[in-house]
Amino acid sequence: MVAVTHLKSLQAVELAIRMGSLKEAADALGITPAAVGQRVRALEDFLGSDLLLRGRSGLKPTPELEQALADLQMAFAALERVTSSLEFQRVSEIQIVADPDWAELWLAPRLSSFREAHPNILFCINGSGDVPLRLGAPDVRVDYGDGRDEPLFTDVLLPVTGPDNPRRIADWDPVLQMEGMPLLHLKAQRDSDDHPGWVEWFQQFGHRETGPNRGVHYQHARLALEAVRENVGFLVCGLSLVLNDLRDGTIVNPFPAAQNLTAPQPYRLALRPDADKRPQVQRFVAWLRTQAHETHREIQEFLAT
Numbered sequence: 001m002v003a004v005t006h007l008k009s010l011q012a013v014e015l016a017i018r019m020g021s022l023k024e025a026a027d028a029l030g031i032t033p034a035a036v037g038q039r040v041r042a043l044e045d046f047l048g049s050d051l052l053l054r055g056r057s058g059l060k061p062t063p064e065l066e067q068a069l070a071d072l073q074m075a076f077a078a079l080e081r082v083t084s085s086l087e088f089q090r091v092s093e094i095q096i097v098a099d100p101d102w103a104e105l106w107l108a109p110r111l112s113s114f115r116e117a118h119p120n121i122l123f124c125i126n127g128s129g130d131v132p133l134r135l136g137a138p139d140v141r142v143d144y145g146d147g148r149d150e151p152l153f154t155d156v157l158l159p160v161t162g163p164d165n166p167r168r169i170a171d172w173d174p175v176l177q178m179e180g181m182p183l184l185h186l187k188a189q190r191d192s193d194d195h196p197g198w199v200e201w202f203q204q205f206g207h208r209e210t211g212p213n214r215g216v217h218y219q220h221a222r223l224a225l226e227a228v229r230e231n232v233g234f235l236v237c238g239l240s241l242v243l244n245d246l247r248d249g250t251i252v253n254p255f256p257a258a259q260n261l262t263a264p265q266p267y268r269l270a271l272r273p274d275a276d277k278r279p280q281v282q283r284f285v286a287w288l289r290t291q292a293h294e295t296h297r298e299i300q301e302f303l304a305t
Contacts, residue, residue: 009043011135012036013051014076017069020058027143028097031127080136094284095134096125098142101186101221102267105241106295107142114287121280139275140285142267145194149268152292155238156299157196158253158260160246162231166254178208182233183215184224189236196261197236205259225251238263239302240295246302257303267292 015025016036026033044051051065061069098107103125111123122130142152169177189197199212215233218224221241228235229250239260245251269288275281 006043006046007135009039009046010072011076012039013043013065014072016040016052016059017061017065018073022059028137029127029133076135092120092280093122093124093131094140094281095131095138096123096140096142097138098126098140099144099267100126101238101241102142102144104220104222105225109244110291114284118280118283121284137272139272139278139281140288141270141272143270144263144267145265147268149270151266152269152289153240153296153299154266155240155263156260156303157201157236157238157263158257159201159234159255160225160228160237160242160251161234161254162229163249163252164231165234166252169254175206176208178202178234179210181208183212184227184233184235185213185215185217186221186224186235186237187217187219194264196264200261201236201259204261205255207255236261239299243295243298243302257305260303 012025012029015028016022019025019028022033022036022040026036029036040052047064049064050062053060053062065072096103107125115121124131124133127133141149143149165181169181172179172181183198185197186195188195189199198215202208202212216227218227221237224235225237225242225245227233228237229245234254239246242251246253269285271281271285276285
Protein backbone atom coordinates (compact mmCIF):
# COMPACT_ATOMS: atom_id res chain seq x y z
CA MET A 1 0.00 0.00 0.00
CA VAL A 2 1.45 3.35 -1.01
CA ALA A 3 1.71 6.24 1.41
CA VAL A 4 -1.00 8.37 -0.18
CA THR A 5 -3.49 5.51 0.27
CA HIS A 6 -2.52 5.29 3.93
CA LEU A 7 -3.13 9.02 4.30
CA LYS A 8 -6.53 8.97 2.61
CA SER A 9 -7.58 5.92 4.61
CA LEU A 10 -6.48 7.50 7.88
CA GLN A 11 -8.36 10.67 6.93
CA ALA A 12 -11.52 8.60 6.30
CA VAL A 13 -11.18 6.84 9.66
CA GLU A 14 -10.59 10.10 11.57
CA LEU A 15 -13.54 11.86 9.93
CA ALA A 16 -15.86 8.88 10.44
CA ILE A 17 -15.09 8.87 14.17
CA ARG A 18 -15.25 12.65 14.49
CA MET A 19 -18.61 12.92 12.68
CA GLY A 20 -20.12 9.65 13.84
CA SER A 21 -21.02 8.13 10.48
CA LEU A 22 -19.62 7.18 7.09
CA LYS A 23 -22.22 9.39 5.41
CA GLU A 24 -21.14 12.53 7.28
CA ALA A 25 -17.50 11.70 6.54
CA ALA A 26 -18.39 11.22 2.87
CA ASP A 27 -20.14 14.60 2.75
CA ALA A 28 -17.07 16.28 4.20
CA LEU A 29 -14.77 14.57 1.68
CA GLY A 30 -17.05 15.03 -1.32
CA ILE A 31 -17.16 11.29 -2.07
CA THR A 32 -19.73 8.53 -1.56
CA PRO A 33 -20.19 6.62 1.73
CA ALA A 34 -19.19 3.48 -0.18
CA ALA A 35 -15.87 5.10 -1.12
CA VAL A 36 -15.26 6.05 2.54
CA GLY A 37 -16.02 2.46 3.53
CA GLN A 38 -13.53 1.18 0.96
CA ARG A 39 -10.80 3.44 2.34
CA VAL A 40 -11.49 2.25 5.88
CA ARG A 41 -11.55 -1.42 4.84
CA ALA A 42 -8.28 -1.01 2.91
CA LEU A 43 -6.57 0.19 6.07
CA GLU A 44 -8.21 -2.53 8.17
CA ASP A 45 -7.01 -5.17 5.70
CA PHE A 46 -3.50 -3.74 5.76
CA LEU A 47 -3.40 -3.70 9.58
CA GLY A 48 -5.23 -6.99 10.01
CA SER A 49 -7.70 -5.61 12.56
CA ASP A 50 -11.01 -3.77 12.73
CA LEU A 51 -10.96 -0.04 13.45
CA LEU A 52 -14.62 1.01 13.69
CA LEU A 53 -17.57 -0.25 15.73
CA ARG A 54 -21.19 0.71 15.17
CA GLY A 55 -23.05 1.91 18.26
CA ARG A 56 -26.40 3.49 18.99
CA SER A 57 -24.81 6.93 19.05
CA GLY A 58 -22.76 6.38 15.89
CA LEU A 59 -19.36 4.97 15.03
CA LYS A 60 -16.91 4.20 17.82
CA PRO A 61 -13.23 3.27 17.71
CA THR A 62 -12.15 -0.29 18.45
CA PRO A 63 -9.59 -0.76 21.24
CA GLU A 64 -6.88 -1.00 18.56
CA LEU A 65 -7.82 2.40 17.15
CA GLU A 66 -8.47 3.96 20.57
CA GLN A 67 -4.77 3.78 21.39
CA ALA A 68 -3.87 5.91 18.36
CA LEU A 69 -6.97 8.08 18.08
CA ALA A 70 -5.69 11.11 20.00
CA ASP A 71 -2.55 11.31 17.85
CA LEU A 72 -4.60 10.77 14.69
CA GLN A 73 -6.99 13.61 15.55
CA MET A 74 -4.14 15.95 16.45
CA ALA A 75 -2.35 15.12 13.19
CA PHE A 76 -5.30 15.94 10.97
CA ALA A 77 -6.15 19.06 12.95
CA ALA A 78 -2.57 20.17 12.33
CA LEU A 79 -2.81 19.32 8.62
CA GLU A 80 -5.96 21.42 8.29
CA ARG A 81 -4.25 24.34 10.03
CA VAL A 82 -1.22 24.06 7.73
CA THR A 83 -3.45 23.86 4.66
CA SER A 84 -5.25 26.99 5.79
CA SER A 85 -2.18 29.00 6.71
CA LEU A 86 0.18 28.05 3.87
CA GLU A 87 -2.45 27.59 1.11
CA PHE A 88 -1.06 24.40 -0.40
CA GLN A 89 -3.51 24.76 -3.28
CA ARG A 90 -2.62 27.11 -6.09
CA VAL A 91 -4.35 30.46 -5.75
CA SER A 92 -6.34 29.76 -8.92
CA GLU A 93 -8.01 26.65 -7.47
CA ILE A 94 -11.43 26.41 -5.83
CA GLN A 95 -12.34 23.26 -3.96
CA ILE A 96 -16.09 22.63 -3.68
CA VAL A 97 -18.06 19.99 -1.80
CA ALA A 98 -21.76 20.08 -2.60
CA ASP A 99 -25.00 18.14 -2.62
CA PRO A 100 -24.42 15.69 -5.52
CA ASP A 101 -27.72 16.32 -7.32
CA TRP A 102 -27.30 20.09 -7.00
CA ALA A 103 -23.70 19.89 -8.26
CA GLU A 104 -24.58 17.72 -11.27
CA LEU A 105 -27.89 19.21 -12.34
CA TRP A 106 -27.80 22.82 -11.15
CA LEU A 107 -24.15 23.91 -10.93
CA ALA A 108 -22.56 21.99 -13.80
CA PRO A 109 -24.82 23.37 -16.59
CA ARG A 110 -24.26 26.94 -15.39
CA LEU A 111 -20.55 26.74 -14.64
CA SER A 112 -19.48 27.06 -18.28
CA SER A 113 -20.52 30.73 -18.28
CA PHE A 114 -18.30 31.41 -15.27
CA ARG A 115 -15.41 29.50 -16.85
CA GLU A 116 -15.68 31.60 -20.01
CA ALA A 117 -15.34 34.78 -17.96
CA HIS A 118 -12.59 33.35 -15.72
CA PRO A 119 -10.68 30.71 -17.72
CA ASN A 120 -7.74 30.63 -15.29
CA ILE A 121 -9.80 29.52 -12.28
CA LEU A 122 -9.70 25.75 -11.77
CA PHE A 123 -12.21 23.61 -9.90
CA CYS A 124 -12.38 20.41 -7.92
CA ILE A 125 -16.03 19.55 -7.30
CA ASN A 126 -16.87 16.62 -5.07
CA GLY A 127 -13.43 15.14 -5.60
CA SER A 128 -13.09 15.49 -9.37
CA GLY A 129 -12.43 18.20 -11.92
CA ASP A 130 -9.50 20.27 -13.13
CA VAL A 131 -7.36 19.62 -10.05
CA PRO A 132 -7.17 16.77 -7.51
CA LEU A 133 -8.93 16.76 -4.16
CA ARG A 134 -6.79 18.16 -1.37
CA LEU A 135 -6.82 17.36 2.32
CA GLY A 136 -8.59 19.74 4.64
CA ALA A 137 -11.85 21.66 4.46
CA PRO A 138 -13.20 22.74 1.04
CA ASP A 139 -13.23 26.39 0.07
CA VAL A 140 -16.96 26.27 -0.69
CA ARG A 141 -19.64 23.95 0.59
CA VAL A 142 -23.26 23.84 -0.63
CA ASP A 143 -25.64 21.55 1.25
CA TYR A 144 -29.36 21.01 1.36
CA GLY A 145 -30.59 21.28 4.93
CA ASP A 146 -31.09 23.30 8.06
CA GLY A 147 -28.41 25.24 9.88
CA ARG A 148 -26.98 28.72 10.18
CA ASP A 149 -25.19 28.83 6.84
CA GLU A 150 -26.28 31.35 4.23
CA PRO A 151 -29.39 30.21 2.29
CA LEU A 152 -29.05 30.34 -1.49
CA PHE A 153 -32.59 29.46 -2.56
CA THR A 154 -35.47 27.20 -1.59
CA ASP A 155 -36.65 24.74 -4.19
CA VAL A 156 -40.12 23.42 -4.95
CA LEU A 157 -40.90 19.79 -5.76
CA LEU A 158 -43.30 18.73 -8.47
CA PRO A 159 -44.05 15.73 -10.70
CA VAL A 160 -42.22 15.36 -14.01
CA THR A 161 -42.36 12.72 -16.71
CA GLY A 162 -41.46 12.08 -20.34
CA PRO A 163 -43.34 13.94 -23.08
CA ASP A 164 -45.29 10.82 -24.12
CA ASN A 165 -46.66 9.95 -20.68
CA PRO A 166 -49.32 12.67 -20.18
CA ARG A 167 -51.38 10.87 -22.83
CA ARG A 168 -51.37 7.80 -20.59
CA ILE A 169 -53.21 9.64 -17.82
CA ALA A 170 -55.40 11.92 -19.94
CA ASP A 171 -58.07 9.26 -20.54
CA TRP A 172 -57.54 7.44 -17.23
CA ASP A 173 -59.71 7.74 -14.13
CA PRO A 174 -60.62 11.47 -13.90
CA VAL A 175 -60.14 11.40 -10.11
CA LEU A 176 -57.36 8.84 -9.61
CA GLN A 177 -55.34 9.67 -12.70
CA MET A 178 -52.11 8.25 -11.25
CA GLU A 179 -53.55 4.98 -9.92
CA GLY A 180 -51.35 2.18 -11.25
CA MET A 181 -48.93 4.48 -13.07
CA PRO A 182 -45.18 3.66 -12.77
CA LEU A 183 -43.56 5.76 -10.06
CA LEU A 184 -39.88 6.65 -9.75
CA HIS A 185 -38.35 7.75 -6.45
CA LEU A 186 -35.12 9.28 -5.16
CA LYS A 187 -33.48 7.39 -2.31
CA ALA A 188 -33.45 10.50 -0.12
CA GLN A 189 -37.24 10.68 -0.38
CA ARG A 190 -37.42 7.31 1.31
CA ASP A 191 -34.79 7.98 3.96
CA SER A 192 -35.60 11.49 5.20
CA ASP A 193 -38.58 13.68 6.02
CA ASP A 194 -36.57 16.60 4.63
CA HIS A 195 -37.00 15.19 1.10
CA PRO A 196 -40.73 14.90 0.29
CA GLY A 197 -41.74 12.62 -2.58
CA TRP A 198 -44.76 10.85 -3.95
CA VAL A 199 -46.18 9.92 -0.54
CA GLU A 200 -46.45 13.56 0.51
CA TRP A 201 -47.54 14.75 -2.93
CA PHE A 202 -50.43 12.25 -3.13
CA GLN A 203 -51.46 13.09 0.43
CA GLN A 204 -51.81 16.74 -0.52
CA PHE A 205 -53.17 16.57 -4.07
CA GLY A 206 -54.80 13.14 -4.47
CA HIS A 207 -54.73 11.39 -7.88
CA ARG A 208 -53.81 8.02 -6.30
CA GLU A 209 -54.88 5.91 -3.32
CA THR A 210 -52.59 2.86 -3.32
CA GLY A 211 -48.90 2.09 -3.63
CA PRO A 212 -47.35 5.55 -3.26
CA ASN A 213 -44.02 3.91 -2.35
CA ARG A 214 -44.01 1.41 -5.20
CA GLY A 215 -41.54 1.72 -8.03
CA VAL A 216 -37.83 2.05 -8.62
CA HIS A 217 -35.67 4.03 -6.17
CA TYR A 218 -32.65 5.86 -7.57
CA GLN A 219 -29.55 6.99 -5.70
CA HIS A 220 -29.17 10.20 -7.70
CA ALA A 221 -31.58 12.47 -9.57
CA ARG A 222 -29.48 12.36 -12.75
CA LEU A 223 -30.15 8.63 -13.13
CA ALA A 224 -33.84 9.02 -12.33
CA LEU A 225 -34.20 11.81 -14.88
CA GLU A 226 -32.58 9.68 -17.58
CA ALA A 227 -35.41 7.19 -17.01
CA VAL A 228 -37.96 10.02 -17.00
CA ARG A 229 -36.80 11.22 -20.43
CA GLU A 230 -37.31 7.70 -21.75
CA ASN A 231 -40.94 7.75 -20.53
CA VAL A 232 -40.22 5.03 -17.96
CA GLY A 233 -42.32 6.68 -15.26
CA PHE A 234 -43.19 9.70 -13.14
CA LEU A 235 -40.83 11.40 -10.63
CA VAL A 236 -41.23 14.07 -7.96
CA CYS A 237 -38.17 16.28 -8.41
CA GLY A 238 -36.77 19.69 -7.46
CA LEU A 239 -37.84 22.29 -10.02
CA SER A 240 -34.44 24.00 -9.96
CA LEU A 241 -32.83 20.79 -11.25
CA VAL A 242 -35.11 20.48 -14.30
CA LEU A 243 -35.81 24.03 -15.45
CA ASN A 244 -33.80 23.58 -18.66
CA ASP A 245 -35.46 20.23 -19.41
CA LEU A 246 -38.91 21.75 -18.97
CA ARG A 247 -38.03 24.64 -21.27
CA ASP A 248 -36.65 22.23 -23.89
CA GLY A 249 -39.62 19.89 -23.63
CA THR A 250 -37.48 16.81 -22.95
CA ILE A 251 -39.56 16.36 -19.81
CA VAL A 252 -42.94 17.80 -18.86
CA ASN A 253 -44.97 18.64 -15.77
CA PRO A 254 -48.25 16.71 -16.22
CA PHE A 255 -50.17 18.62 -13.54
CA PRO A 256 -50.84 22.30 -12.80
CA ALA A 257 -47.77 24.10 -11.47
CA ALA A 258 -49.73 25.02 -8.34
CA GLN A 259 -49.66 21.34 -7.34
CA ASN A 260 -46.17 21.50 -5.84
CA LEU A 261 -44.48 21.01 -2.48
CA THR A 262 -42.13 23.59 -1.01
CA ALA A 263 -38.83 21.98 -0.03
CA PRO A 264 -38.55 21.91 3.79
CA GLN A 265 -34.96 23.19 3.64
CA PRO A 266 -33.01 25.54 1.36
CA TYR A 267 -29.68 24.97 -0.30
CA ARG A 268 -27.08 26.64 1.92
CA LEU A 269 -23.66 28.13 1.26
CA ALA A 270 -20.71 27.91 3.65
CA LEU A 271 -17.14 29.13 3.11
CA ARG A 272 -13.93 27.90 4.67
CA PRO A 273 -12.53 30.44 7.14
CA ASP A 274 -10.45 33.02 5.23
CA ALA A 275 -11.39 31.50 1.84
CA ASP A 276 -13.57 34.50 1.05
CA LYS A 277 -10.48 36.72 1.23
CA ARG A 278 -9.12 35.11 -1.95
CA PRO A 279 -10.14 37.02 -5.10
CA GLN A 280 -11.05 33.93 -7.11
CA VAL A 281 -13.39 32.71 -4.35
CA GLN A 282 -14.93 36.17 -4.07
CA ARG A 283 -15.67 36.17 -7.81
CA PHE A 284 -17.13 32.68 -7.75
CA VAL A 285 -19.32 33.31 -4.70
CA ALA A 286 -20.63 36.58 -6.15
CA TRP A 287 -21.51 34.72 -9.36
CA LEU A 288 -23.08 31.88 -7.35
CA ARG A 289 -25.32 34.27 -5.43
CA THR A 290 -26.42 35.92 -8.69
CA GLN A 291 -27.25 32.55 -10.22
CA ALA A 292 -29.17 31.51 -7.09
CA HIS A 293 -31.19 34.74 -7.21
CA GLU A 294 -31.97 34.11 -10.89
CA THR A 295 -33.09 30.56 -10.07
CA HIS A 296 -35.43 31.88 -7.38
CA ARG A 297 -36.91 34.27 -9.94
CA GLU A 298 -37.33 31.48 -12.52
CA ILE A 299 -39.07 29.25 -9.96
CA GLN A 300 -41.52 32.01 -9.10
CA GLU A 301 -42.22 32.71 -12.77
CA PHE A 302 -42.84 29.02 -13.45
CA LEU A 303 -45.27 28.74 -10.55
CA ALA A 304 -47.12 31.83 -11.76
CA THR A 305 -47.79 30.37 -15.21
